[in-house]
Amino acid sequence: MKFDANIPIYIQIMDYIKKEIVTGRLREGDKVPSVRELASELQINPNTVQRTFQELEREGVLETRRGMGRYVTKEREKIMELKKDMSKDLLTHFIAGMRALGFSEEEIKMLVEISLSKEEKA
Amino acid sequence: MKFDANIPIYIQIMDYIKKEIVTGRLREGDKVPSVRELASELQINPNTVQRTFQELEREGVLETRRGMGRYVTKEREKIMELKKDMSKDLLTHFIAGMRALGFSEEEIKMLVEISLSKEEKA
Amino acid sequence: MKFDANIPIYIQIMDYIKKEIVTGRLREGDKVPSVRELASELQINPNTVQRTFQELEREGVLETRRGMGRYVTKEREKIMELKKDMSKDLLTHFIAGMRALGFSEEEIKMLVEISLSKEEKA
Amino acid sequence: MKFDANIPIYIQIMDYIKKEIVTGRLREGDKVPSVRELASELQINPNTVQRTFQELEREGVLETRRGMGRYVTKEREKIMELKKDMSKDLLTHFIAGMRALGFSEEEIKMLVEISLSKEEKA
DNA sequence: GTGGTCTAGACCACG
DNA sequence: GTGGTCTAGACCACG
Numbered sequence: 412m413k414f415d416a417n418i419p420i421y422i423q424i425m426d427y428i429k430k431e432i433v434t435g436r437l438r439e440g441d442k443v444p445s446v447r448e449l450a451s452e453l454q455i456n457p458n459t460v461q462r463t464f465q466e467l468e469r470e471g472v473l474e475t476r477r478g479m480g481r482y483v484t485k486e487r488e489k490i491m492e493l494k495k496d497m498s499k500d501l502l503t504h505f506i507a508g509m510r511a512l513g514f515s516e517e518e519i520k521m522l523v524e525i526s527l528s529k530e531e532k533a
Numbered sequence: 534m535k536f537d538a539n540i541p542i543y544i545q546i547m548d549y550i551k552k553e554i555v556t557g558r559l560r561e562g563d564k565v566p567s568v569r570e571l572a573s574e575l576q577i578n579p580n581t582v583q584r585t586f587q588e589l590e591r592e593g594v595l596e597t598r599r600g601m602g603r604y605v606t607k608e609r610e611k612i613m614e615l616k617k618d619m620s621k622d623l624l625t626h627f628i629a630g631m632r633a634l635g636f637s638e639e640e641i642k643m644l645v646e647i648s649l650s651k652e653e654k655a
Numbered sequence: 656m657k658f659d660a661n662i663p664i665y666i667q668i669m670d671y672i673k674k675e676i677v678t679g680r681l682r683e684g685d686k687v688p689s690v691r692e693l694a695s696e697l698q699i700n701p702n703t704v705q706r707t708f709q710e711l712e713r714e715g716v717l718e719t720r721r722g723m724g725r726y727v728t729k730e731r732e733k734i735m736e737l738k739k740d741m742s743k744d745l746l747t748h749f750i751a752g753m754r755a756l757g758f759s760e761e762e763i764k765m766l767v768e769i770s771l772s773k774e775e776k777a
Numbered sequence: 778m779k780f781d782a783n784i785p786i787y788i789q790i791m792d793y794i795k796k797e798i799v800t801g802r803l804r805e806g807d808k809v810p811s812v813r814e815l816a817s818e819l820q821i822n823p824n825t826v827q828r829t830f831q832e833l834e835r836e837g838v839l840e841t842r843r844g845m846g847r848y849v850t851k852e853r854e855k856i857m858e859l860k861k862d863m864s865k866d867l868l869t870h871f872i873a874g875m876r877a878l879g880f881s882e883e884e885i886k887m888l889v890e891i892s893l894s895k896e897e898k899a
Numbered sequence: 900g901t902g903g904t905c906t907a908g909a910c911c912a913c914g
Numbered sequence: 915g916t917g918g919t920c921t922a923g924a925c926c927a928c929g
Binding site for chain 5: 785786787821822823824825828
């Protein structure tokens, strides 16, 4: 995993883990690696991983079982909500941005289609 | 203008000015306010405005005429390029994000249409 | 280190650091002093050092590792390029200047040799 | 005449005029254009031209004859001295710079010859 | 401890 | 009047 130097690493890992969960690569109840494990794997400071996990816990995405490690929440609703929130943020940010640049509704739709079709070929 | 506390002010002003240019509210060759003027208008420190302008100059968006103030670049190409780059960034970021959340091409298109139509009513 | 009052300090430090790198006194991957360290050593304001480092980063000469300090780029190519660019600038400026003063090719060569031999004795 | 945005215009004009004199395109006793004339020709502020001329006078390169305009000094020595000083500055700066980059005497000579021969072909 | 951002304000060169 | 540089120092996020 490569990190963008301008974004806090803990944010980037949070985002990564959330995506793993939302797409089902990490499922409800799955155990996540320990702080030390993940820190050594990603070559980063354990403090940073610790912070990542604490934030994810605060958001209800992960849960700690004392002495047994951390696990993805078992609540399906939480996971659905996560996906909804993340996509909504993306959409809002995208459309507001395009609007601010002066693009019309039709232009935005068209540009999305073009981008998707380009992606397809690549 | 209100500032988001989590994003550097100079980035927010840079973005704002770029949008003014891209949408034509600021045109090629237009004079932009002086450092002191804008600083007092936005109620921020002149140094922060100074930094904003210097970054925009580095990007070729503004030009300084010594002792006469700063001006929007006269190069139309630069402005077209700006719009293209900014929209491309938004698109790429949006589509990559949606893909990472597991959305299909069709779902993305549909969500964009829904968002745009909601916006219309609001 | 003494500063020439007519040249911005940050430019002078940039130049100094580049020379340290190009001549190998600072090597790829070496840690450079922290902003505060260098500021106190050179008896100048931390902001001035900050600016120096940010410019060098923008040029790809230094890299920041978040929370761990700044380092000379590990890319050897970048360093070779640096030396080439700096010497090319010197050469171009020198020869264009001498030409503008009306010196012939032969005169330029001779003056360079004389300067070098004087230097030797001194 | 195009101006480098990073160097004071008055310095650039001073340099230009000195070169005109040193190469004989402006000769001893020649009249130079009036402040207003040169300002309108170069599209710059008359204050800037005024300053340029004053500095050149201070250096003994120009002389004012009341009511008759400004003239290149008649003293040949002054002109010779000018050429010598300007070339010496170029040489010193060039060689010190190359030395600081770690080039040897032989390398410097060689690079000068290469630059001169490239120039010839271009 | 380290860098990033920002405020407050001085001083100067330039036009 | 305008921008450029610098000082002094605060505060915070990050690791």
